[in-house]
Amino acid sequence: KAGVTQTPRYLIKTRGQQVTLSCSPISGHRSVSWYQQTPGQGLQFLFEYFSETQRNKGNFPGRFSGRQFSNSRSEMNVSTLELGDSALYLCASSSYSRNTEAFFGQGTRLTVV
């Protein structure tokens, strides 16, 4: 069974640009969550999509947005990049189950210069 695939693995962008990250979940998983990880703040929840609908949202500005397609693949977009957006962005997929186990991709390392 293929795992969670995130593309690209690394990105360097300039302040003010926008970026789109992609995540393909495990086959059959309908929930996709996005997290931002930085050394100081740890893993911070961005949002979760389930069956193409945003089900939960963290405390991030509107510059951070996402969507999910009918095949459960998800994209995350960050507009007007700031230096503080430099982080490891992780995608996790889950089956709709009581245990809420999350299976993570390898992440996209975004550097804003």
Added chain:
Amino acid sequence: TQLLEQSPQFLSIQEGENLTVYCNSSSVFSSLQWYRQEPGEGPVLLVTVVTGGEVKKLKRLTFQFGDARKDSSLHITAAQPGDTGLYLCAGGNRDDKIIFGKGTRLHILP
């Protein structure tokens, strides 16, 4: 707001020693997961516990869920350099939201 506090934040010990890290909350969770993350990679799921008082073993790792389902511990016996990493606990609630702790960064010295 549900929070998971992990302690210690950092731990550096010699190979062969035993250690325990903790994950505590004032809230009840329907399930709790432990993950290990290596630098530049995503967290990897180690175990899920769902029943109060449950104990699960994964080779030299022993995971325990508190009776009240508010806390958990991870005990490593005879630590090895390959155990080095960031250990994260995460709790699931009835709304299927996942709450992560900030992690314990473990370094095993050879």
